[in-house]
Amino acid sequence: MDVKKDVVKMEDNSSNIGCGFSSSPFSGIFDFCEGEKSSSLGFMELLGAGQDFCTNSLFDYLPQTPSMLPSLAPNFPKTSIMAKECSDYSLNQQPATPNSSSISSASSEALNEEQTDNKGAADQDEEEHDQPKTKKELKAKKASQKRQREPRFAFMTKSEVDHLEDGYRWRKYGQKAVKNSPFPRSYYRCTSTACNVKKRVERSFNDPSIVVTTYEGQHTHPSPLIPRPTLTASASAQPNISTTFAVPSMPRTLLSHHYQQQLQPFNFCNYVNGGSPTANASGTGFHSERRFCTPATGSAMLTDHGLLQDIVPSHMLKQE
DNA sequence: CGTTTTTGACCTGCGC
């Protein structure tokens, strides 16, 4: 099964981390993903099926990012962000060797979920009529529901603060020591009722200055801290806002469209050109288009303004 | 007093 992966890495001007495969952020990312390895080749190897997409998107988006990020993500002042669709991916600091299972096991988990979805519907129906009688049964039922994992996205952020402001309100519900790491992992849930989004925050063992934030799920509500600007037609047609997906509420939008496309790759270029999959916003070429863009998603993006509406001030949408 | 954080206990999945 070809599991698709979305990877984007960004940074802002104020960050002293480098830009490119040979520079520190990549090795940082790589360390994060692969443990020991630090080469770009290894990075691509890790990404497997999505490797050409990954390299393209990384290179394509990076040049546009630095001037954008400070205003788009003011709360991520020194940011090196990697977003990755993590359904097949674990934040384990363990090297992803065949023995490690951190990647493969998560992948099979996602697979199993997919495969059991239909079967689960029947079971669910049955469960609805058959109420659990004991606390134990209730817990077991709860647990079985909990096992259904949403795709996850990880962000690597160079920050001294562990819990970064991202426009949403979170409640911490747990903290665990991480094996082979001196830094604990914190677990947060979105405080909004009926919103099941979770995030995990931990420091990179290899680079303590990097905070790894993993989002899981999709917000069912607008950000309580950031007003939702109106997405105008002109705004949606503006180039260079492609990088807005890198702001902290990215997971919501990514997942939103991820689901809209029923596990199709996220369509970045619709943010750039309002739905035309062929537009070239940077001049350097959105090579990832050939992997990202599907005609059907253009209308979807216009219907659901998602991320832009959530986090990009309207004046920015117009001025870019 | 309501909300959030802390933290030990518990559950689950996985490898051996």
Place this chain on the structure above:
DNA sequence: GCGCAGGTCAAAAACG
């Protein structure tokens, strides 16, 4: 079956 590690729960404490 057992042990380990990740993830979650929930009562108590802390906070505003």
